[in-house]
Amino acid sequence: MPEPSSAARRVFVTGIGLVSPHGGDPAQVFARLCCGESAIRKIRSGSAEFGSDVLMARAEFDPAGVIAKPQLVFMDRVAQMAALAAHRALEAAGLLGADLSAAGVHLGCGLGGSQTIEDSYQQYFVRRTRKMKPTIVPMVMPNAAAGHISMRHGVKGETLTYSIACSSSAVAIGEAFHRIRTGRLERQIAGGTEALLNDGSVVAWEALTVLAKEHPDGAQASCRPFSKDRTGLVLGEGAAILILESEAALSARGAKPLAEVIGYGLSSDAHNLTQPSADGQARALNAALKDAGVAREDVGYVNAHATATPAGDKIEIEALKRTFGAHAARLAVSSTKSMHGHLLGAAGALEFAITVLALANRRIPPTANLGVPDPECDLDCVPNQGRDAPNLRVAASNSFAFGGSNAVLVARAVE
Numbered sequence: 001m002p003e004p005s006s007a008a009r010r011v012f013v014t015g016i017g018l019v020s021p022h023g024g025d026p027a028q029v030f031a032r033l034c035c036g037e038s039a040i041r042k043i044r045s046g047s048a049e050f051g052s053d054v055l056m057a058r059a060e061f062d063p064a065g066v067i068a069k070p071q072l073v074f075m076d077r078v079a080q081m082a083a084l085a086a087h088r089a090l091e092a093a094g095l096l097g098a099d100l101s102a103a104g105v106h107l108g109c110g111l112g113g114s115q116t117i118e119d120s121y122q123q124y125f126v127r128r129t130r131k132m133k134p135t136i137v138p139m140v141m142p143n144a145a146a147g148h149i150s151m152r153h154g155v156k157g158e159t160l161t162y163s164i165a166c167s168s169s170a171v172a173i174g175e176a177f178h179r180i181r182t183g184r185l186e187r188q189i190a191g192g193t194e195a196l197l198n199d200g201s202v203v204a205w206e207a208l209t210v211l212a213k214e215h216p217d218g219a220q221a222s223c224r225p226f227s228k229d230r231t232g233l234v235l236g237e238g239a240a241i242l243i244l245e246s247e248a249a250l251s252a253r254g255a256k257p258l259a260e261v262i263g264y265g266l267s268s269d270a271h272n273l274t275q276p277s278a279d280g281q282a283r284a285l286n287a288a289l290k291d292a293g294v295a296r297e298d299v300g301y302v303n304a305h306a307t308a309t310p311a312g313d314k315i316e317i318e319a320l321k322r323t324f325g326a327h328a329a330r331l332a333v334s335s336t337k338s339m340h341g342h343l344l345g346a347a348g349a350l351e352f353a354i355t356v357l358a359l360a361n362r363r364i365p366p367t368a369n370l371g372v373p374d375p376e377c378d379l380d381c382v383p384n385q386g387r388d389a390p391n392l393r394v395a396a397s398n399s400f401a402f403g404g405s406n407a408v409l410v411a412r413a414v415e
Helices: 026-034 076-095 114-126 136-140 144-153 168-183 199-207 247-252 277-294 311-328 343-361
Strands: 011-019 041-046 052-056 105-107 159-162 185-194 238-246 259-268 298-302 332-334 394-400 405-413
Touching: 011 026, 011 076, 011 168, 011 247, 011 343, 026 041, 026 311, 026 343, 041 105, 052 199, 052 247, 076 114, 076 144, 076 185, 076 238, 105 144, 105 168, 105 343, 114 199, 136 144, 136 159, 144 185, 168 185, 168 238, 168 259, 168 343, 168 394, 185 199, 185 343, 238 343, 259 277, 259 343, 277 311, 277 394, 277 405, 298 311, 298 343, 311 394, 343 394, 343 405
Parallel strands: 105 159, 105 185, 298 332, 298 394
Antiparallel strands: 011 238, 011 259, 041 052, 185 238, 259 405, 394 405
């Protein structure tokens, strides 16, 4: 990836919209995270007769007033969350109702309409009927959410969906950023959405044996990244949308940015479909820093991918050490998945939104439930409570996916 030239255009975040386990208001979500508040609960998955109680972080939302009832018939939960988050992001940016015909939509989504898939299979295999709703295909397809956003807001530029497991929405934001920086577009609606808490999907994750066990202190304490007693990840759901604009576009309307997007790095592990590689992660980190044109010592905070799996967390710490060298010891690193769970295809977008809010507020959110750190995770992992960071200027957000696809985003505070 080339270094930015002197002609490269600056790109800013001007709005954030959320549907998350901690709610929909970005300021309130960030405040709850900084207090170390967990949204993880034990929730019944499946039927009373054929199901189990599963740790998860569910997003509660009401689309009423934003999405008309007739439209909901054509929208899986994953698309509803994306449409609501996009509405909120445009409203926050002061662009709701504006002419967006020349803008683009770049969205990440791991699977698409998984609830619709499950419902249709129930219809076929349990009720044994071939009579299906004609809306199933448009509700299942992974690009449906991006299509709904495009139609709702008259977006006639690129409308693209990226499905790259846990890196999906980080890649969507990174590609949107590069489109603006190179002059192809002035404005982008970028982010991710995921709704995989239906029982068929949960059972598949259970079979991987990577899900966390309930902690003796309760469900809310069960996701424990970097902790010596971590047992695995907790599934979450939600949508996070960011509005990206060129400097010229936001200046023309007098908008105030939240942060500047300055770098994006990609790599492939070429190693293992499900096991991460410190080498691959370090290459993505180095590519992002080069793309941003910043020194390693400029970075003050990394929102880690850390999912709380026994192998994954220490490999990411090793990648950070390889990348930052001696500066790693002075770097604040936290995993907010400890509180909102792993949103899979939407994880990168939510975590980059949190990173932007950290820069805007000069405050670093914590890694919750970090009592006794793993000796192999020996960086400053910001245990339990957020901290003020008045000198925070540059921050990064890591997204590392099954399949070995790594994506890193870098942002800078607006002075």
